[in-house]
Amino acid sequence: AVEATIPERLRETWRKYSANGFEDKGGFEREFIRHVETTLARSLYNCDELAAYAGTALAFRDKMIIEWNKTQQRQTFADQKRVYYLSLEFLMGRALDNAMLNIDKKDAARDGLGELGFRIEDVISQEHDAALGNGGLGRLAACLLDSMATLDYPAWGYGLRYRYGIFKQEIIDGYQVEIPDYWLDFNPWEFPRHDVTVGIQFYGHSEKHEDENGKVKHVWSGGEIVQAVAYDVPIPGYGTKTTNNLRLWSSKASSGEFDFQKFNAGDYESAVSDQQRAETISAVLYPNDNLDRGKELRLKQQYFWCAASLWDIVRRFKKSKRAWSEFPDQVAIQLNDTHPTLAIVELQRILVDQEDLEWDEAWQIVVNTFGYTNHTVLPEALEKWSVPLLQHLLPRHLEIIYDINLFFLQHVEEKFPGDWELLSRVSVIEESQPKMVRMAYLAIIGSHKVNGVAELHSDLIKTTIFKDFVKIYGSDKFTNVTNGITPRRWLHQANPRLSSLIASKLGGYNFLIDLTLLDGIESYANDPDFRREWTEIKTANKERLAKYIKETTGYSVSPTSLFDIQVKRIHEYKRQQLNIFGVIHRYLKIKSMTPQERKKVVPRVSIFGGKAAPGYWMAKTIIHLINGVAAVVNKDAEIGDLLKVIFIEDYNVSKAEILVPASDISEHISTAGTEASGTSNMKFVLNGGLIIGTCDGANIEITREISESNIFLFGNLAEDVDSLRHKHLYSGFTLDEHLHKVFEAIRASAFGPASAFEPLVASITDHGDYYLVSDDFSSYIQTQEAIDEEFTKQDEWVVKSITSVARMGFFSTDRVVGEYADEIWNVESLDVE
Ligand code: F58
Numbered sequence: 001a002v003e004a005t006i007p008e009r010l011r012e013t014w015r016k017y018s019a020n021g022f023e024d025k026g027g028f029e030r031e032f033i034r035h036v037e038t039t040l041a042r043s044l045y046n047c048d049e050l051a052a053y054a055g056t057a058l059a060f061r062d063k064m065i066i067e068w069n070k071t072q073q074r075q076t077f078a079d080q081k082r083v084y085y086l087s088l089e090f091l092m093g094r095a096l097d098n099a100m101l102n103i104d105k106k107d108a109a110r111d112g113l114g115e116l117g118f119r120i121e122d123v124i125s126q127e128h129d130a131a132l133g134n135g136g137l138g139r140l141a142a143c144l145l146d147s148m149a150t151l152d153y154p155a156w157g158y159g160l161r162y163r164y165g166i167f168k169q170e171i172i173d174g175y176q177v178e179i180p181d182y183w184l185d186f187n188p189w190e191f192p193r194h195d196v197t198v199g200i201q202f203y204g205h206s207e208k209h210e211d212e213n214g215k216v217k218h219v220w221s222g223g224e225i226v227q228a229v230a231y232d233v234p235i236p237g238y239g240t241k242t243t244n245n246l247r248l249w250s251s252k253a254s255s256g257e258f259d260f261q262k263f264n265a266g267d268y269e270s271a272v273s274d275q276q277r278a279e280t281i282s283a284v285l286y287p288n289d290n291l292d293r294g295k296e297l298r299l300k301q302q303y304f305w306c307a308a309s310l311w312d313i314v315r316r317f318k319k320s321k322r323a324w325s326e327f328p329d330q331v332a333i334q335l336n337d338t339h340p341t342l343a344i345v346e347l348q349r350i351l352v353d354q355e356d357l358e359w360d361e362a363w364q365i366v367v368n369t370f371g372y373t374n375h376t377v378l379p380e381a382l383e384k385w386s387v388p389l390l391q392h393l394l395p396r397h398l399e400i401i402y403d404i405n406l407f408f409l410q411h412v413e414e415k416f417p418g419d420w421e422l423l424s425r426v427s428v429i430e431e432s433q434p435k436m437v438r439m440a441y442l443a444i445i446g447s448h449k450v451n452g453v454a455e456l457h458s459d460l461i462k463t464t465i466f467k468d469f470v471k472i473y474g475s476d477k478f479t480n481v482t483n484g485i486t487p488r489r490w491l492h493q494a495n496p497r498l499s500s501l502i503a504s505k506l507g508g509y510n511f512l513i514d515l516t517l518l519d520g521i522e523s524y525a526n527d528p529d530f531r532r533e534w535t536e537i538k539t540a541n542k543e544r545l546a547k548y549i550k551e552t553t554g555y556s557v558s559p560t561s562l563f564d565i566q567v568k569r570i571h572e573y574k575r576q577q578l579n580i581f582g583v584i585h586r587y588l589k590i591k592s593m594t595p596q597e598r599k600k601v602v603p604r605v606s607i608f609g610g611k612a613a614p615g616y617w618m619a620k621t622i623i624h625l626i627n628g629v630a631a632v633v634n635k636d637a638e639i640g641d642l643l644k645v646i647f648i649e650d651y652n653v654s655k656a657e658i659l660v661p662a663s664d665i666s667e668h669i670s671t672a673g674t675e676a677s678g679t680s681n682m683k684f685v686l687n688g689g690l691i692i693g694t695c696d697g698a699n700i701e702i703t704r705e706i707s708e709s710n711i712f713l714f715g716n717l718a719e720d721v722d723s724l725r726h727k728h729l730y731s732g733f734t735l736d737e738h739l740h741k742v743f744e745a746i747r748a749s750a751f752g753p754a755s756a757f758e759p760l761v762a763s764i765t766d767h768g769d770y771y772l773v774s775d776d777f778s779s780y781i782q783t784q785e786a787i788d789e790e791f792t793k794q795d796e797w798v799v800k801s802i803t804s805v806a807r808m809g810f811f812s813t814d815r816v817v818g819e820y821a822d823e824i825w826n827v828e829s830l831d832v833e
Contacts, residue, residue: 019062019066020066021059021062021063021066022059022063022105022108023108024108025108025111025112025115026112027108028059028105028108028109028112029112029115029116031058031059031062032052032055032056032059032112032113032116033055035054035055035058035059036051036052036054036055039054039055039058040054040055040058047116049118049122049123049126050126052113052116052118052123052126053096053123053124053126053127054186054188056096056109056113056123057095057096057127057188057189058188059109060096060099060100060103060105060109061099061188061189061234063103063105064099064103064234064236064243065234067103067236067241067242067243068234068236068243068245070241070243071241071242071243071244072245074830074832075154075830078154078830079320080154080330080827080828080830081154081329081330081331081332081825081826081827081828082154082155082156082316082330082331082332082827083148083153083154083155083156083332083333083334083820083821083825083827084155084156084157084158084309084313084331084332084333084334085141085144085145085148085155085156085157085158085334085336086158086159086305086306086309086333086334086335086336086340086343087137087138087141087157087158087159087336087337087339087340088159088160088301088302088305088336088337088339088340089132089133089134089137089138089141089159089285089336090130090132090133090138090141090142090145090157090159090246090248091130091131091132091133091134091135091138091139091141091142091166091653092129092130092132092142092233092653093129093130093131093142093489093652093653093654093656093657094124094127094128094129094130094653094654095127095130095189096123096124096127097124097493098146098236098488098489098493099236101238101488101492101493102146102150102236102237102238102239102488103236104239106120125654127654128183128185128187129165129183129652129653129654130165130183130187130189131165131166131181131183131652131653132159132160132161132162132165132166132248132285133165133166133285134166134285134287134288134289134569135289135568135569136375136568136677136678136679136680137289137336137337137375139653139679140336140453140483140679140813141157141159141336143484143485143486143489143490143679143813144813144816144817145157145235145244145246146235146237146238146486146488146489146813147484147486147812147813147814147816147817148235148237148244148817149235149236149237149238149240149242149243149244150237150238150239150240150242150486150488150513150814151237151814151817151818151821151829152237152240152242152829152830152831152832153242153244153817153821153827153829153830154244154827154829154830155244155827156244156245156246156247157235157244157245157246157247158246158247158248158249158305158309158312159246159247159248159249159305160248160249160250160282160285160301160304160305161190161231161248161249161250161282162282162283162284162285163182163184163282163283163284164180164181164182164183164283164284164285165181165183165285166181166285166287166611166652167179167180167181167287167611167614168180168181168650169611169649169650169651170649170650171623171627171647171649174623174624174627174628174631174752175620175623175624175627176611176612176620176623176624178287178614180284189233189234190231190232190233190248191231191232191233191234192229192230192231192250193229193230193231193232194229196229196230196312197227197228197229197230197252198227198228198307198308198311198312199225199226199227199228199254200225200226200227200228200303200304200307200308201220201223201224201225201307202223202224202225202226202300202303202393202394203222203223203224203392203393203395204220204221204222204223204224204395205220205221205222205223205395206218206219206220206395206396206399207219207221217353218352218353218396218399219353220349220353220395220396224254225254226251226252226253226254226278226281226304227251227252227253227254227278228249228250228251228252228304228305228307228308229249229250229251229252230247230248230249230250230308230312231247231248231249231250232245232246232247232248233245233246233247233248234246238488238512238513239512239513240832241832242830242832247309247312249282249304249305249308249309250282251278251279251280251281251282251304252278252279253274253275253277253278253279254278255274255275280297281297281300281301281304282301282304286298286301287611287613287614288613288615288616289569289571289613290376290378290380290381290569290571290573291380291381291613291616292380292381292382292383292384293615294383294384294385294386294389296389296393299385299389299390299393300393302339302340302341302342303342303346303393303394303397305340306340306342306343306346307342307346309340309343310343310346310347310350313331313333314347314350317330317331324351324355324357324361324362324365325361325365327365327368327369328365328368328369331369332369332371332824332825332826332827333369333370333371334370334371334372334373334820334824334825335370335371335372335373335443335447336373336375337373337374337375337376338372338374338382338383338439338440338442338443339383341372341383341439341440341442341443341446342394342397343370344366344370344442344443344446344447345397345400345401345404345442345446346397347362347365347366347369347370348362348363348366348400348404348446349396349397349400351365351366352400353396359403359407363404363407366446367446367447367448368448370443370446370447370448371447371448371449371450371451371820371824371825372443372444372446372447372449372450372451373450373451373452373453373481374440374450374451374452374453374457374461374466374676375453375676375677376676377457377460377461377464377465377673377674377676378573378674379465382438382439382440382465383438383439383440384430384436384437384438384439385436385437385439386434386435386436386437387429387434387435387436387437388434388435390437398437401428401429401437401442402429404428404442404445404446405427405428405429405445408426408428408445409423409426409427411472412426412472415472416471416472422468422471425468426441426468426469426472427441428441428442428445440465440466441469444466444469444473444477448477448824449477449478449479449823449824450466450469450477450478450479451478451479451480451481451824452478452480452481452676453480453481453482453483453676453677453697453698454480454482454483454676454677454678454697454698454700454701455480455482455700455701456673456695456696456697456700456718457480457676457677457697458478458479458480459480460673460718461478462475462478466478479823479824481816481819481820481823481824482677482698482701482810482811482816483677483678483679483682483698483811483813483816484679484682484810484811484812484813484814484815484816485679485682485683485686485811485812485813486812486813486814487511487512487515487686487812487814488512489657490660490682490683490686490687491512491686491687492509492512493657494656494657494658494660494661494683494687495537495541495660495661495687497537497540497541498534498537498661498687498688499512501530501533501534501537502518502521502805505520505521505524505530506518506520506521513814514809514814515808515809515810515811515812515814515815516809516810517809518805518806518807518808518809519806519807519809520806521802521805521806522802522803522806522807524802525798525799525802525803525806530802531795531798531799531802534688534798534801534802535794535798537688538661538662538664538688538801539559541661541662541687542559542563542662542664543559544658544662545559545563545607545658545659545662546558546559548658549607549646549648552648552649553646553647553648555630555634555644555646557605557641557644557646558603558605558641560603561602561603561604561605561641561644562602562603562604562605562664562665562787562788562791563604563605563607563662563663563664563665564604564605564606564607564663564664564665564666564667565607565608565609565659565662565663565665565666565667565684565689566579566606566607566608566609566610566666566667566669567607567608567609567610567648567651567655567656567659567666567680568610568651568678568680569610569611569612569613570610570611570612570616570619570620570622570623571616571619572618572619572622572763572770572771573670573671573674573675573771574669574670574675575669575670575671575771575773576608576610576622576626577622577625577760577771577773578669578773578776578777578780579606579608579667579669580608580622580625580626580629581739581742581773581777582777582780582781582784583606583629583633583643583645584629584742584745584746584751585738585739585741585742585781586604586643586781586784587629587632587633587636587639587643588741588742588745590639590642590643591638591639598642601642601788602788602791602792603641603642603643604642604643604644604788605643605644605645605646606643606644606645606646607646607648607659608626608645608646608647608648609647609648609649609651609655609659610651611650611651618759618760618763621756621757621759621760622760623647624752624756624757625746625751625752625756625757625760626645626647627647628751628752628756628757629645629751630645630646630647631751631752632750632751633645656680656683660680660683660684660687660689661687661688663684663687663689664689664690664791664797665689665690665691665692665712665787666680666681666684666689666690666691666692667691667692667693668680668681668691668692668693668694668696668697668699669692669693669694669714669715669776669780670694670696670697671694671696671721671771671772671776672694672695672696672715672716672717672718672720672721673696673718673721674696674771675696675697676697677697677698678696678697678698678699679698681693681697681698681699681702682698682702682808682811685702685706685804685805685808685811686805686808686811687805688801688802688804688805689801690710690711690712690787690797690800690801690804691711691712692711692712692713692714692780692783692784692787693711693712693713693714694713694714694715694716694776695713695715695717695718696718698811699711699713701810702808702811705807705808705809705810705811706803706804706807706808707803707807709800710800710803710804710807711804712783712786712787713783714776714779714780714782714783715772715775715776715779715780716772716775716776716779721772724772724775725768725770725772728768728769728770729768733769733774735765735774736774736777736778738777738778738781739764739773739774739777739778743761743764743765746761747761
């Protein structure tokens with residue numbers, strides 16, 4: 001066999017012809033045309049916008065690959081500690097614009113495309129979003145990857161290569177309809193690594209054997225093997241040579257082919273069914289946000305991805321020939337929620353069963369390697385897996401889980417002798433029928449740090465769901481890392497004009513890598529010219545959105561109206577129902593006004609967007625109501641521009657890039673204590689939109705940074721939620737009179753058949769109003785009135801907008817990654833020079 005490496009004496013030839021991509025407009029044009037003519041086999045006579053996208057993407061891809069290869073070599077050579085971010089979701093959105101900006105060649109591409117007859121915006125918009133995520137958790141993973149590369153951390157993402165990402169949403173007759181999102185037809189950003197393939201075992205049984213020294217060994221045998229194939233995606237940092245790797249696993253049948261024996265015997269179905277069953281594992285992203293359904297296929301996905309990733313990480317570590325005790329000095333693994341908790345069990349299994357380490361020594365290594373990030377306190381979202389299911393699918397892992405639990409409970413018993421209730425509360429095994437494994441507890445026990453994602457949230461997990469663990473481990477194990485966003489995508493890419501205006505005052509784009517520099521624009525809030533330019537940019541962004549709304553919904557909205565936007569997954573706890581009830585209240589109020597009074601109304605466009613989980617019926621009812629209200633209000637001639645209601649279909653990352661820069665007000669109005677952090681709140685403020693919000697998640701820290709005078713807060717506090725809920729259930733309540741009128745209108749079928757919306761109303765009037773819509777309603781509508789009032793004072797409004805942006809420096813994922821690196825991972829960046 002030929003050596004994998006080119007001999008030293010022949011490397012000159014290699015280097016002489018080594019690819020190095022393009023540098024300028026001419027170089028871009030050359031590469032573009034070469035790819036269109038050869039890679040795509042098309043000519044100048046049939047190069048449409050899609051082909052132009054492909055040619056551009058391929059030219060940029062080449063350029064990126066070169067730095068990517070070098071980064072991988074550099075990191076291998078440096079041989080220092082690496083970070084591995086395990087996430088079932090990476091909500092990347094489009095890659096081309098990001099690549100152009102991060103490697104600073106967008107101008108070359110714009111000019112080059114222009115000379116070939118294309119508008120760069122049209123070319124960019126040909127790309128299909130990479131939508132391998134549900135919402136905030138998946139998008140956070142994507143922002144963190146951007147920051148880790150930008151800050152030169154040797155970091156890998158590990159995930160699943162779903163063939164279908166989050167479904168596409170269509171609204172038909174006001175109802176959400178789900179369409180599969182097949183996105184892999186042309187994906188120039190991924191590289192199959194057929195040489196990086198590993199067999200992953202499922203089912204079978206676990207046996208004990210004694211070896212010649214009388215040592216008991218556990219052997220997991222039988223069952224079936226599915227192949228995991230690596231697909232790599234380059235992640236370019238901004239203004240750095242570092243291009244990191246996101247490795248996504250795809251499942252494939254072990255033989256890779258179907259069974260010809262069966263096929264020839266006429267058993268066509270079962271000939272292909274093995275293959276299909278294997279490929280099903282990475283077929284589709286589960287579309288639930290904040291809900292755990294406990295399906296076997298989901299557990300298979302989790303183990304498949306954890307086992308493949310650990311195999312890869314361990315293999316890389318073993319090449320260094322270090323002692324196992326050094327594993328945590330070389331490897332930090334961050335668990336994005338509990339979905340990858342099986343990685344803890346898998347590493348313990350590898351160390352004990354395969355590498356022959358003693359249990360305790362192995363466990364030390366495991367705990368020092370892992371960190372766990374929690375993203376929710378909602379009980380229905382906390383993962384539990386049934387013991388019988390685990391027994392069936394992963395028999396050896398279940399034994400290890402029982403042992404981890406046993407040693408943990410022994411430790412608790414030593415510390416708190418005789419406290420049986422504590423033992424049963426903290427046991428990894430819930431003694432229900434069937435027994436369940438509590439994944440969050442396993443994640444806590446197997447990690448050295450546990451973090452929440454905003455201050456309030458991190459405090460809440462310590463005092464509620466994980467209280468007992470604070471008692472057991474002390475509070476040092478629990479920490480907070482407040483979320484952030486990448487300013488590259490969410491300012492520079494989404495809002496290039498604002499980015500450029502800021503750069504013109506700060507003497508360049510350094511704020512994009514040190515967002516705290518934004519404070520330098522605060523004084524310009526006093527400069528009328530600056531305020532005028534600021535306003536012009538907001539107006540232009542609103543015009544762009546108005547155009548998009550016209551094209552996609554047919555409705556005309558005026559860019560001079562107040563644009564009020566709530567875009568996020570549809571969920572009762574996020575309270576889109578509060579918003580639409582507020583809209584109905586506004587509509588009824590305007591209807592009851594005299595023409596004279598109507599002249600004083602501040603025209604508003606209420607914009608909604610977001611997907612409901614396909615099985616979440618109440619969320620779908622909310623979407624239906626929003627569309628019902630839109631249909632009535634938008635064609636009411638009496639109302640005209642005073643109120644418009646828009647539902648944006650199929651909200652995703654690339655649509656967020658149009659919506660976020662176009663808001664005057666955005667809504668972050670979850671029941672206090674339910675939204676762990678929220679990150680779109682940060683995106684909107686960074687783009688000069690003000691927000692209305694509850695004292696929840698990161699809203700609280702945003703308020704601390706930008707000051708209370710620049711945000712519209714309302715509603716009850718987290719500390720009062722329990723007693724309010726109790727009151728609803730046991731003492732009933734009287735409905736706010738305005739909300740009562742809203743319900744009357746709904747019940748009179750003003751927005752479509754009352755029966756369709758009755759459950760939504762009843763959840764408040766008859767079923768305890770768990771999300772406290774009625775308690776917050778009057779404070780909400782009063783605050784909305786205050787917003788109208790403020791919006792008429794345009795100068796003051798713009799000052800608030802500028803001041804807020806200037807104070808948003810804290811919310812960059814660069815700060816977030818720095819905190820994880822210092823407090824949890826203990827890794828250093830790799831100096832490129
Ligand atoms: C979100 N969680 C939180 N989960 O709701 C949000 O407050 C936070 O800002 C964000 O994480 C980032 O920390 C979230 O998006 C999911 O979508 C999971 C998907 C898989 C099933 C369980 C929920």
